[in-house]
Amino acid sequence: MKTKSINFSKFSSIMIGDTLEVVLLDDCETLPNDYYLIGSCNNILIGTQPPPLLKLSKKYDYIKIEDNTLKIGAATPSGKIASFCKKHNIADFEFVSHLPGILGGLVFMNAGLKEYEIFNNLVSISTCSGELLKENIDFGYRFTDINSPILEATFELTCGFNKDKVEIFKKMRSTQPSTPSAGSCFKNPQGDYAGRLIEKVGLKGVLKGNMSFSQEHANFLVNHGNGTFDEAIGLIQEAQKRVYEKFKIWLECEIVVLDIRYMGKNSPLLKPSF
Numbered sequence: 001m002k003t004k005s006i007n008f009s010k011f012s013s014i015m016i017g018d019t020l021e022v023v024l025l026d027d028c029e030t031l032p033n034d035y036y037l038i039g040s041c042n043n044i045l046i047g048t049q050p051p052p053l054l055k056l057s058k059k060y061d062y063i064k065i066e067d068n069t070l071k072i073g074a075a076t077p078s079g080k081i082a083s084f085c086k087k088h089n090i091a092d093f094e095f096v097s098h099l100p101g102i103l104g105g106l107v108f109m110n111a112g113l114k115e116y117e118i119f120n121n122l123v124s125i126s127t128c129s130g131e132l133l134k135e136n137i138d139f140g141y142r143f144t145d146i147n148s149p150i151l152e153a154t155f156e157l158t159c160g161f162n163k164d165k166v167e168i169f170k171k172m173r174s175t176q177p178s179t180p181s182a183g184s185c186f187k188n189p190q191g192d193y194a195g196r197l198i199e200k201v202g203l204k205g206v207l208k209g210n211m212s213f214s215q216e217h218a219n220f221l222v223n224h225g226n227g228t229f230d231e232a233i234g235l236i237q238e239a240q241k242r243v244y245e246k247f248k249i250w251l252e253c254e255i256v257v258l259d260i261r262y263m264g265k266n267s268p269l270l271k272p273s274f
């Protein structure tokens with residue numbers, strides 16, 4: 001098995017994690033059991049007890065027009081997708097220019113901005129368990145039930161790249177902190193905002209070591225430099241506890257925590273355990 005040494009304090013957007021050996025997936029025949037697949041770690045918090053990790057090889061970094069559809073390899077970065085669509089005058093992918101990640105991560109998370117989501121134009125995906133049509137995938141707000149490595153996705157092709165939309169998305173982005181983070185920490189509960197609830201329980205801007213929920217946007221857990229996993233997970237659990245005690249709402253993590261103590265159906269992040 002090919003491996004790559006990755007320093008997660010540099011590779012992950014939240015800049016937390018040790019240097020770890022990550023297995024590179026070149027083809028599904030050699031897919032090892034019990035490994036966790038990462039994308040480009042823009043939504044992941046790596047712990048001090050991570051599971052064995054897997055990453056798609058460069059073989060899956062491509063984008064092409066075929067049979068009047070857009071076919072994108074799952075290791076293709078969002079910036080490359082946005083540039084390709086601009087160059088070929090393709091509509092509906094303008095929002096990915098401000099969404100960090102690779103295609104596999106974007107599809108698995110059903111990433112998006114407001115009503116623009118990566119599933120909007122999706123036709124099908126190819127995974128290690130075979131081809132899946134969109135209508136056979138359960139998906140919603142930052143959620144899909146995909147349970148096999150995504151290798152490629154096929155999208156409807158519509159003409160007309162819209163430069164104005166790029167500007168609108170850029171503006172939306174400008175309200176988010178530029179300090180290292182993993183994007184939104186929690187999913188917004190139905191009819192409310194996680195950031196509002198975090199602010200209401202007095203955690204906005206409060207430092208725990210070098211980590212805090214951002215002053216600019218309370219649902220962004222930010223690293224002010226040398227922040228640690230223990231500080232980050234401490235804040236996540238404190239926010240869940242305080243919000244639950246005050247509002248009886250359990251904040252569900254959007255951030256993916258990769259540490260065996262916080263994964264699986266017994267994770268203390270899933271429901272109140274105090």
Ligand SMILES: Cc1cc2nc3c(=O)[nH]c(=O)nc-3n(C[C@H](O)[C@H](O)[C@H](O)COP(=O)(O)OP(=O)(O)OC[C@H]3O[C@@H](n4cnc5c(N)ncnc54)[C@H](O)[C@@H]3O)c2cc1C
Nearest residue numbers: 039040041042043100101102104105106108111112150183
């Ligand atoms: C500053 C900032 C702003 C952000 N703003 C937004 C936003 O507005 N909207 C939004 O939706 N997100 C936002 N995010 C989060 C992030 O951009 C998305 O979640 C993105 O989809 C993560 O992609 P990734 O490749 O980094 O995936 P990772 O973070 O590496 O992984 C995320 C999940 O995807 C799974 N995954 C990755 N690749 C594959 C694959 N090939 N097959 C199956 N599963 C896979 C992983 O197992 C993991 O569970 C933001 C992040 C940052 C840092």
